[in-house]
Amino acid sequence: MSAARTITTAVSALIGALSLGSAAAAQDAAPPSLDVTLKPHTTDQAVDYVHVQLKVQAPVAKPGEAFLKLPMVFASVETARYRATDIKVTDQAGPVALIQKDDPVDPSNFMYFRRWEVTRPTVGDVTVSYRAPARAYRPKLGSGPPFDLRPEAGGLNGAGVSFLALPDKSTPYSIHLKWDLAAMPSGSHGAWSLGEGEVRTVGPVDLLAHSYYMAGPISSYPSPGGGPFGIYWLGEPPFDAQAVAVWTQKAHTAIAGFFGEPDKPYRVFFRKNPYPGAGGAGLVNSFMSGFSDTPAPTADSMRGHLAHEIVHNWTGSLSGPNGIVSWYGEGMAEYYDPVLTWRAGLITTDEFLADVNQRAQSYYGNAMNTAPASEIAAKFWSDTRVRKLPYDRGSFYLSTVDAEIRAKSGGQRKLDDLTFAMLDRQKRGLSYDTDAWLELVTAELGPKAKFEFDEMMAGELIVPPSNAFGPCFKRETVSYRNFELGFDSASLTSNPRQVQGLVAGSAAEKAGVRDGDEITTAVVLDAIQGDAKAELTIDLKRDGKPLAITYLPRGKTVEGYRWARVASVPDAACAI
Ligand SMILES: [Zn+2]
Incomplete structure (x- = not known):
């Protein structure tokens, strides 16, 4: 949503x-x-x-x-x-x-x-x-x-x-x-x-x-x-x-x-x-x-x-230009939603892992995953792949920072300490922006913190460490097929809503979608992006006649990552 x-x-x-x-x-x-x-x-x-x-x-x-x-x-x-x-x-x-x-x-x-x-x-x-x-x-x-x-x-x-x-x-x-x-x-x-x-x-x-x-x-x-x-x-x-x-x-x-x-x-x-x-x-x-x-x-x-x-309610958007700062508000919400409900026993360890892997699928199978933050605002409404970046990238960046802080402090400190410090700044009316974040994260990790942050903003692919989600999970390499709508996604929000820029050889083209087809119902892509098996059904009108076309919106195969359960560690020792 x-x-x-x-x-x-x-x-x-x-x-x-x-x-x-x-x-x-x-x-x-x-x-x-x-x-x-x-x-x-x-x-x-x-x-x-x-x-x-x-x-x-x-x-x-x-x-x-x-x-x-x-x-x-x-x-x-x-x-x-x-x-x-x-x-x-x-x-x-x-x-x-x-x-x-x-x-x-x-x-x-x-x-x-x-x-x-x-x-x-x-x-x-x-x-x-x-x-x-x-x-x-x-x-x-x-x-x-x-x-x-x-x-x-x-x-x-x-x-x-x-x-x-x-x-x-x-x-x-x-x-x-x-x-x-x-x-x-x-x-x-x-x-x-x-x-x-x-x-x-x-x-x-x-x-x-x-x-x-x-x-x-x-x-x-x-x-x-x-x-x-x-x-x-x-x-x-x-x-x-x-x-x-x-x-x-x-x-x-x-x-x-x-x-x-x-x-x-x-x-x-x-x-x-x-x-x-x-x-x-x-x-x-x-x-x-x-x-x-x-x-x-x-x-x-x-x-x-x-x-x-x-x-x-507690991780509001940083002050700064939309798109540039959205990694924080959306990344924090995506990071803490599964982490806190998992710690509270409201989701199972399997459900937590499924959440991590859905994000991994969405992020690594996203052909736009190296778009810099400076391009997000302009394409936010017209390209769901760009719209999802602050959520997926922001969350994986924060998981990476968390793992690095835990490693450097021997488990004494973690992302939570920075999150609380940011919230405290906001409550006291102090600056609540990118510079405030960089000051805090640099104090934990040294100069490399700024380097890693700049890389994220420039669109460098983020690969959290193998143990980023705790001792119960390890990183694996996996092949993903990129999410590919098969035509220009701006077609979904243009007026009139008409298919444009059909990609030759795409699943959409093979299934029968044609340039100029009128799109007659809302097309919600965000969840489909994180689910490799999810088919897309699109309601169209051509020559005045309605038609529904279903296809698997996937294209090129790319290498990415997912996390797997380490069987030897018991559930009780999992939580981060
Ligand atoms: Zn949100």
């Missing part, structure tokens, strides 16, 4: 800014109150809109200044886009008419705002109300982040950023969120990224915008909630959601405990897309995983995906 990971990175800067806002809020004696009531409305047992009411304490809004704001688009998802007349504003003197103004369109389609101004000064407290339509927004590229407000299984879910027009201020409020679920089935309840049911907190309005909402006949774990951790879903997912939830809570406990913050709140939401294509994203203290029936996720795939996301 790489789309999920991508968006997580994209919004991480916003979330970082938010925590600072909260800290500043603590020093403010009495921030103004902002009461938010969400009242879903149903027609034929499906939510068709949510009545949103805000009570803003004495905002002193004036003509010529923005009073409310809502993005027109956020990370490519179109929002509710209210017109000025859709929003009712009243104060002590009666109704207040609004006018709307749009910021310049963001050509990258990431984010730009619509803002509303009052047409006369407001007097005293102000009530704002509007209807947020609940409807699934279908992403143009097949996959997208799960931000749109939509109905599902008698309830609703979405991110505030897609439907909450909020005061256009960055200063903190005393926020009070309430649900009015009178129109929902009995037993319904509401959950927000920051808590279940009625929630009071202090912070900027971005807490309301950059967070998830779910209400209706929700299933949840643990139930009853109230603790720092919760998982929520509506309807019947195609995987065993209860089992995934039980495992994920244990993983959260293990990972949060490792990073020294066992009580840090975290909530996970599942929802099913009414179209093929998945996409998840992290927002404040939370993650929403959007899945589809085609292909349906398995409990195993959900587990690894969620553990990766949980690790991100």
Whole structure:
């Protein structure tokens, strides 16, 4: 689910800014109150809109200044886009008419705002109300982040950023969120990224915008909630959601405990897309995983995906250009997801080894595996092989560093010590970037640390030492067939989506794919890349007729590595 990971990175800067806002809020004696009531409305047992009411304490809004704001688009998802007349504003003197103004369109389609101004000064407290339509927004590229407000299984879910027009201020409020679920089935309840049911907190309005909402006949774990951790879903997912939830809570406990913050709140939401294509994203203290029936996720795939996301809470992206620094955030999440769940006994030694070898297959069987970091950002969206590099390469680099530190210190120190030092720097507001990492790793390993880092960034193939994954595994040489889509992968995200650059002699060509074929459904390649036996089925349209073509997307045979179990060492001595 790489789309999920991508968006997580994209919004991480916003979330970082938010925590600072909260800290500043603590020093403010009495921030103004902002009461938010969400009242879903149903027609034929499906939510068709949510009545949103805000009570803003004495905002002193004036003509010529923005009073409310809502993005027109956020990370490519179109929002509710209210017109000025859709929003009712009243104060002590009666109704207040609004006018709307749009910021310049963001050509990258990431984010730009619509803002509303009052047409006369407001007097005293102000009530704002509007209807947020609940409807699934279908992403143009097949996959997208799960931000749109939509109905599902008698309830609703979405991110505030897609439907909450909020005061256009960055200063903190005393926020009070309430649900009015009178129109929902009995037993319904509401959950927000920051808590279940009625929630009071202090912070900027971005807490309301950059967070998830779910209400209706929700299933949840643990139930009853109230603790720092919760998982929520509506309807019947195609995987065993209860089992995934039980495992994920244990993983959260293990990972949060490792990073020294066992009580840090975290909530996970599942929802099913009414179209093929998945996409998840992290927002404040939370993650929403959007899945589809085609292909349906398995409990195993959900587990690894969620553990990766949980690790991100403590191994945020370094400051620096996208692509250049992504080896750290994604490499750390990929490194610690299996290591910490294995140490906690949540995956078996065999499952840990399978994870290492899936990464080895993905990395060594990747024809782009020597692309330098400087090329990652430009090709991130159009070439899944490049998109996977920060994950695979970053993780193998960190495994190499770990093995070298353990060897040099006689087992006294390991990667964990550097990870904690980086986290400490981030918490103390010190520089949290490539230079900070190089300083720490050079202190452990000497000047060769910088040399090895530069090699990784330049695209030199990384081969972790034989014992990099502990005494129970040893490195072997193996042949891989390179992952090869067989045509230009930019075809998958171009508009129109048409096969271009078909490779003569490729498996795709032999199976019957032709230049100019229209690609009609989402094509998800990341998992296939790490599985040598996985066939790819691609839905096409040619001369107006649909056709599905299946082939093994593999090309040239190359030499690579995998790890094998050392039978003489018992399981109990394995963990690193
Ligand atoms: Zn990630």
